[in-house]
Amino acid sequence: MDLWIEILVAAFLVISGVFGLVGSFGLIKLRGTMQRLHAPTKATTLGVGGVLIASMIYFTFVRGGVSFHELLITLFLFLTAPITANFIAKSYLAKHVTPDTLPETKGEYGWAVYDDPPGGDTSQEPHLGKDR
């Protein structure tokens, strides 16, 4: 294998390892729960993206064919990391933060964690539901 390809793969591996370590170290270093949400969802996701890029380059030049399917994992992780962070933040808000300490939402409805969705919840109570 070409030396430059090896150097490129090794550089991606080292950079992604450092990013993954920083993400996991921020999980124990930062003080508050909402601060701790930042480290793994950004740094660790970027680290895994670097590992997958290194894997793509390596298998492209070892096998000779183009290896694209690692991009599926990257796409999946980059799509699901914000959703996961949003859910974890919502579960924290619901348990540990009261609504009067939060700022106003400038909208017609309040925070979605505390208020029911607009027009949604009446159908769950049988005596208020619409007749069919």
Added chain:
Amino acid sequence: MIITYALTFAIGCYCLGLLFNLWRIARGPTTADRILALDTMVINLIAILVLYGISRSTQIYYEAAMLVAMVGFVSTVAYSRFILRGDIIE
């Protein structure tokens, strides 16, 4: 040869990250911390699986990494939703 050293370094980094996550799971004051640490463990595990696949020079572990990614996302959402609403599927 360079790749071998870089692989050892990267696998060491992610294994150390797994230990940090375990510390946060054991220590974590709130449930949100524990969910977050478990989710980070899943992401680190995906990276370790892909790195192991590179070190063995095989692509078998790609499917395992994909499955772990999907199951990890679903379990994280289910756990947070159970904390949030007291039920998973309403």
